[in-house]
Amino acid sequence: xxxxxxxIDGKQVKGKEGTTVLEAAQSAGISIPKLxxxxxxxxxxxxxxxxxxxxxxxxxxxVVSCVYQIEENLVVKTRSEKVDRIRKTLLELLLAHAPDSPxxxxxxxxxxxxxxxxxxxxxxxxxxxxxxxxxxxxxxLNAVGFVGRGIxxxxxxxxxxxxxxxxxxxxxxxxxxxxxxxxxFVLTEALAFSDASYGNLAKx
Amino acid sequence: MRRLxxxxxxxxxxQELLSKRxxxxxxxxxxxxxxxxxxxxxxxIAAFKSEIEKHTLNxxxxxxGTGCPGFCERxxxxxxxxxxxxxxxxxxxxxxxxxxxxxxxxxxxxxxxxVDATTGEKAIHEYDIPFYKNQxxxxxxxxxxxxxxxxxxxxxxxxxxxxxKVFFQMTGEEVLQEVKKSRLRGRGGAxxxxxxxxxxxxxxSEKIKYVIVNADEGDPGAFMDRALLEGNxxxxxxxxxxxxxxxxxxxxxxxxxxxYPLAVVNINLAIKQAEEYGLLGKNILGSGFDFIVxxxxxxxxxxxxxxxxxxxxxxxxxxxxxPKYVRSxxxxxxDKPSVLNNVETWANIPLIIxxxxxxxxxIGTEGSKGTKIFSLxxxxxNTGLVExxxxxxxxxxxxKIGGGIPGGKKxxxxxxxGPSGGCISxxxxxxxxxxxxxxxxxxxxGSGGMIVMDExxxxxxxxxxxxxxxxxxxxxxCIPCREGLRQMKKxxxxxxxxxxxxxxxxxxxxLSETAIEASLCALGKSAPNPFLSSLHYFRGEYEAHVxxxxxxxxxxxxxxxxxxxxxxxxxxxxxxxxxxxxxxxGEKKKIHIIDQxxxxxxxxxxxxCPVRFGAxxxxxxxxxxxxIADEERIITR
Numbered sequence: 001x002x003x004x005x006x007x008i009d010g011k012q013v014k015g016k017e018g019t020t021v022l023e024a025a026q027s028a029g030i031s032i033p034k035l036x037x038x039x040x041x042x043x044x045x046x047x048x049x050x051x052x053x054x055x056x057x058x059x060x061x062x063v064v065s066c067v068y069q070i071e072e073n074l075v076v077k078t079r080s081e082k083v084d085r086i087r088k089t090l091l092e093l094l095l096a097h098a099p100d101s102p103x104x105x106x107x108x109x110x111x112x113x114x115x116x117x118x119x120x121x122x123x124x125x126x127x128x129x130x131x132x133x134x135x136x137x138x139x140x141l142n143a144v145g146f147v148g149r150g151i152x153x154x155x156x157x158x159x160x161x162x163x164x165x166x167x168x169x170x171x172x173x174x175x176x177x178x179x180x181x182x183x184x185f186v187l188t189e190a191l192a193f194s195d196a197s198y199g200n201l202a203k204x
Numbered sequence: 205m206r207r208l209x210x211x212x213x214x215x216x217x218x219q220e221l222l223s224k225r226x227x228x229x230x231x232x233x234x235x236x237x238x239x240x241x242x243x244x245x246x247x248x249i250a251a252f253k254s255e256i257e258k259h260t261l262n263x264x265x266x267x268x269g270t271g272c273p274g275f276c277e278r279x280x281x282x283x284x285x286x287x288x289x290x291x292x293x294x295x296x297x298x299x300x301x302x303x304x305x306x307x308x309x310x311x312x313x314x315x316x317x318x319v320d321a322t323t324g325e326k327a328i329h330e331y332d333i334p335f336y337k338n339q340x341x342x343x344x345x346x347x348x349x350x351x352x353x354x355x356x357x358x359x360x361x362x363x364x365x366x367x368x369k370v371f372f373q374m375t376g377e378e379v380l381q382e383v384k385k386s387r388l389r390g391r392g393g394a395x396x397x398x399x400x401x402x403x404x405x406x407x408x409s410e411k412i413k414y415v416i417v418n419a420d421e422g423d424p425g426a427f428m429d430r431a432l433l434e435g436n437x438x439x440x441x442x443x444x445x446x447x448x449x450x451x452x453x454x455x456x457x458x459x460x461x462x463x464y465p466l467a468v469v470n471i472n473l474a475i476k477q478a479e480e481y482g483l484l485g486k487n488i489l490g491s492g493f494d495f496i497v498x499x500x501x502x503x504x505x506x507x508x509x510x511x512x513x514x515x516x517x518x519x520x521x522x523x524x525x526x527p528k529y530v531r532s533x534x535x536x537x538x539d540k541p542s543v544l545n546n547v548e549t550w551a552n553i554p555l556i557i558x559x560x561x562x563x564x565x566x567i568g569t570e571g572s573k574g575t576k577i578f579s580l581x582x583x584x585x586n587t588g589l590v591e592x593x594x595x596x597x598x599x600x601x602x603x604k605i606g607g608g609i610p611g612g613k614k615x616x617x618x619x620x621x622g623p624s625g626g627c628i629s630x631x632x633x634x635x636x637x638x639x640x641x642x643x644x645x646x647x648x649x650g651s652g653g654m655i656v657m658d659e660x661x662x663x664x665x666x667x668x669x670x671x672x673x674x675x676x677x678x679x680x681x682c683i684p685c686r687e688g689l690r691q692m693k694k695x696x697x698x699x700x701x702x703x704x705x706x707x708x709x710x711x712x713x714x715l716s717e718t719a720i721e722a723s724l725c726a727l728g729k730s731a732p733n734p735f736l737s738s739l740h741y742f743r744g745e746y747e748a749h750v751x752x753x754x755x756x757x758x759x760x761x762x763x764x765x766x767x768x769x770x771x772x773x774x775x776x777x778x779x780x781x782x783x784x785x786x787x788x789x790g791e792k793k794k795i796h797i798i799d800q801x802x803x804x805x806x807x808x809x810x811x812x813c814p815v816r817f818g819a820x821x822x823x824x825x826x827x828x829x830x831x832i833a834d835e836e837r838i839i840t841r
Contacts, residue, residue, distance in 0.1 A: 045527025046724070048684055064527065085714070090684065093687035093688060097687075118694075127683075150677065
């Protein structure tokens, strides 16, 4: 693997060919906010919070750093007026769904996001897909998935699989950036649907 | 049917076909496209069949269900050859007379001809009708000449001759160079140079490559691709095989939305016929080139028209766009180089090969070559598909071809480019239509939707409508699109309902920036266009809604009141009887008044009040005149 030299926030950073800007930044101790990224998972590019500026002069463009691969001599700025404004708006959009999520509140502090900017709609899940992808890619179980599309999309545990697998795992719960309890609730609902789970529930 | 194994066999077969056809034999061709079928073309075709049988003319007259000629406004369209007499809005009841008078006695039936609304002149031939006369129909013109279910008809009009030309006279590289030279740009939306896209795939060292037809035409009001795929499916296949040959792909896919059942039937039939003739499959015409095509039906998601979402769906997964910064002509379907082009782009390929890139570049503007099919819909006299050379002005399209705005109304805006396109106002009507020109005007070419709006259209409501559509169709994967559009829709809905507040417009602008800059795919990136373009050209309307709670177009239901002008009311009782909530008070000879407490703003009174009175008014943003005293309501005249 070739080593690539690039510049992030004025700092010279080395990275391996084929890796992403986010990985290069992390290895250099530069922090970029993110909600849907997990080192064990294939980049998803869903939350868009890790957006950064690349290029220089009039050839600046915005890219999401969890997907964008590093290039020789690439100039990256992890913060700018525009980047901060977009992150603030993204956070405000999410705070409408989970206004008291500690992770969101902390980021809101950094970017000056107003938790009351938009009308509240208690749906908690921000569709980062961490639980879904972790279960599929790391555990290879597919016990939890997405159902529906767009604004109606929800996470859903598959009763037949969840009743057999989830009690011994629950590794997806702590990944949730907004509402651990919601995942627990959705799981419980799924289990209530499956005959096989009666035994397990009775034990608890 | 027989398999054609060599070029010579194909040529011989074509000669046989042509020798059996007498160009002077009468032929009744009826549009069998989805539009005309919906207005009864199926019954008209059946009526012609039985009438011809009745007169025992079966041997002397041909009957053909053809592709869509584009004049959907006046369907079912019937053209009688060899004279090319064009009859419009034909019903089964007209059929006996057409057969007796036109087919047998060779007379023209005046009453079924096109009549020019302004001059009163009648047009006998299709090409005399202003709607057609001002078009340049290179791509869609064959629709009317062939039975869309017959490969023989396509062969008879020199179909597949571009294919044999590339197989036996050109290398793949030469085909690519010709397409590059033509400067053809993708007809699906983004206008990416087709040759450049092909080149990337061709130059890739990967052995397996794909060519794909994007027939997931989801824009509301757009139906160009449907007409081509339904009407002339072999031309798409021919283009696709040529593309495969040029880039080195052995497999093609056609991704067609399932809402186009007739297109699905016709393209599947075309593939089957082409396979039987040996125009698809192994060693096509002895050229040594193998190629197969598969049809994939969409499942109703608009976002699957986006290239990476389409490919993900083809792979059998949920149709969501991919986040990667790699072009799909390098890593596309199953990570292999894949050229995805829109139906209309593929349909242009045989033309470019047959007539040459030099012919193609003569048409159009500097940046946009060739012709483009638009679906002209909305408040326009001649609804239908129009094919024009790039560079024609919006004004000419709307007035010369479209016949202007019906009902004596005033033009207000034209929306181009589908739901994520933009609205262009009257002062821009001289704009020459082209990819870059439309983008500079704040809209886009898109796939060629063109929705005309008149003075009764509220631009805020138009933006709300399109943002609502896109919110529904967002795949939900990324936040700026899913959440941003959800909020934009809410704010716009509030504004149209009179609940807009100071700062709303600015907040919409911030959300627009976020969606444009941070969305994952083109759906989100272009979604704010309907808002931004209408704000640009019609800011005053937004401000009137927010600040004065007034809808200048008198459209938004929550911002208008209906009012009966006592000076004009003749106490005819029509509105009073029709009001569904009994909100109108009055009697014979007693001027009617609307009880605003009961009124639901349904608009029935406005609709039914006779034009000669015109007593019912819509008002917005101003106080209702106080009701007149009871004694003044008695009409004594």
